[in-house]
Amino acid sequence: MKLTILGCYAATPRTLTNPTSQVLEIKNRLFLIDCGEGTQVQLRKNKLKFSKINHVFISHLHGDHFFGLVGLISTFALLGRTNDLHIYGPKGVKEIINLQLRLSNSWTNYQLFFHELESKQSEIIFEDEKVIVKTIPLKHRVYTNGFLFQEKIGERKLDLNAVQDFEIDTCYYQNIKNGKDITLDDGRVIANSKLTFDPDPALSYAFCSDTKYNEDIIPIIENVSVLYHESTFLDSEESLASKTMHSTAKEAARIALKANAQQLILGHYSTRYDGIELFKEEAETIFKEVELADDGKSFEF
C-alpha cells in the first residue's frame, strides 16, 4: 500500500497547507479519500493520474472534506474521462453535486454513481477480488464515517524447491497456490503445507477523521496495520477538542494503543499551531510508532 497525503490541515485552505484529501494505492487501485478545496491541484502536483481514480470516499459534509469534489468531477469531464466514477459519502452528496451540474448545464460524459451512506453500523461498501472497504462510524458534529481498507489475503507462495523435488508439473501450480493438496502419479498425496509458504500478511489501513475520542471504533479497526487518526488539537486544547468533537494527539495515540495498531499517522492539525512536531511528541508518550502526515508526504507499507 502507498498512502499520499494531499492535504491534512483542518478548516481552511491556506497559502501553504491544504484541507483533507489523500490517495491510497492498493494493488494498482487508487482510492481517493476526502476531497477538500484544491484537491485536483494537489493531485497534479503529486503527479497522480486522474484517470486511475475510480472510487472517491467522503467522510462527512464539512467543507474542508468535500468542497473540491464538484471541481474534480467537472475537471474529469473536461478531460474527456470515460471510466465510471463511484462516490461513497453521506446522504446529500448526490444532491449537492447534481444541483451544481444541472445549474451549470454541465453533465458528465462518464457515468457517475453515488453510494450514499446513512447507516450508523459498520458496513461493507466496496469489494472486489483484492480489496474490501468498510465504514467506521465516527462521532462528530455531523454524520461521519471513517473507512477501513483491507487487502484480501493473497494466495499461498509456491516452495519452488519442493515442487521441483516432487517433479510436479507446472499445470498444477495454481491449484497448489490456491491451497490444494496434490496426488502424485504414484498415488502418494502431498500435503499443501509441504509445497507452499504462508501468503504475505494482508495489510489494512484505517482512515478516521473527523471524530471525537471514541472507543466504539476499536473492534472495527483492531490489529490494523496503519491507523490515520485525526489529532486536531494538542493536550492544552483538550476541552476545545471535546467541545468541537475532535481529538487530541494523545487521544489518537490511545485509540492506536487499544486497537493494537502497528502504526499511527496523525493529521487534521488545527491551523492555530506554528508547527506540528509537538503532536508527535505528545502522542509518543502513549504509543511508540507515530508518524506525522504532511501535505505531499507519502507512506509505503
Add this chain to the structure above:
Amino acid sequence: MKLTILGCYAATPRTLTNPTSQVLEIKNRLFLIDCGEGTQVQLRKNKLKFSKINHVFISHLHGDHFFGLVGLISTFALLGRTNDLHIYGPKGVKEIINLQLRLSNSWTNYQLFFHELESKQSEIIFEDEKVIVKTIPLKHRVYTNGFLFQEKIGERKLDLNAVQDFEIDTCYYQNIKNGKDITLDDGRVIANSKLTFDPDPALSYAFCSDTKYNEDIIPIIENVSVLYHESTFLDSEESLASKTMHSTAKEAARIALKANAQQLILGHYSTRYDGIELFKEEAETIFKEVELADDGKSFEF
C-alpha cells in the same frame, strides 16, 4: 481603481494557473468578481483583506467562475466575520450555497444576502454614494452577465486662489464644490465656473467573461476606461470559439474598438496554449491599447 487578477485561465485550476477571479478596488471598496476554485488562497497570496470584501459578483454558474464561492463563504464564517456579505449572481446560486451550508450544518454567523439575477436587460444592481454597478448581458452557453463598475462623478475642485481673492468664507466651500454660485456681501454674484475646476473624470471598468462576440454590449460599455474581455482562443481556433460561445483575442479587440474603450485587458485563456503573448499580438492588429491579464498581476487606472 486598482484591479488585481487572482485567476484568468479557462476551465480547470492547474498547478500554476487559476480559474477566473479578480478584485476591483474603487474608492476603498473591494469588489470580488467571480470566484473559481482556489480564490481564497489567491486572496491570501495577494494579501487582500478578506474582511474588506462585502460584495461578490458571479458572472455565471460554470464551475471555473464560482466553485470557490462556498469555500470562501465558509472561511469567512470560520474567521469570525460579522459584516454582511452580498452575493450577486444568476438565479440558483442561493440554492447551491444554502444546500451546502444546510447539509454541513454550518450556517454563517454573519448575514448573507443573495441578489439573484434573471433579467436579460442591463440593470443597476448596486449603488452607493461613490460607485454604481450595472449588469452587461452576455451571450454564453448558460445565463451570463458581465459587470460595469462606474465611479460617480466627484465634486468640483475648489480654485483656492479664486476663493481667497474674493475673500469667501470657508463655510461656503462645500456649496461651491457642489456647483453653487456665490453672492458676495456687496451683492455681486460670482459664477461657480470662476471658483472651481472640473472634477476628475469618472473612471469605469467593464468585466465581460464568458461571452461570444456580441456587439449588443457596445452601447452599455461605450467609452469605458478599461474593458476586460475574455479571449479564450486565438484566431486559429475561431470556429471552436464560435462553437463554445467564447471569443478570440481579435474579437475582444473589435469590441474594444467599437466601444471606444481606452484600454483592453485580455484574459480567460484556454489552457491549450503554451504562452499568452500571441493573444496580445493578435489583438493589437485591431486595437492599440492591449494588456494581458495574468494571475497575480495588478493594474492601476
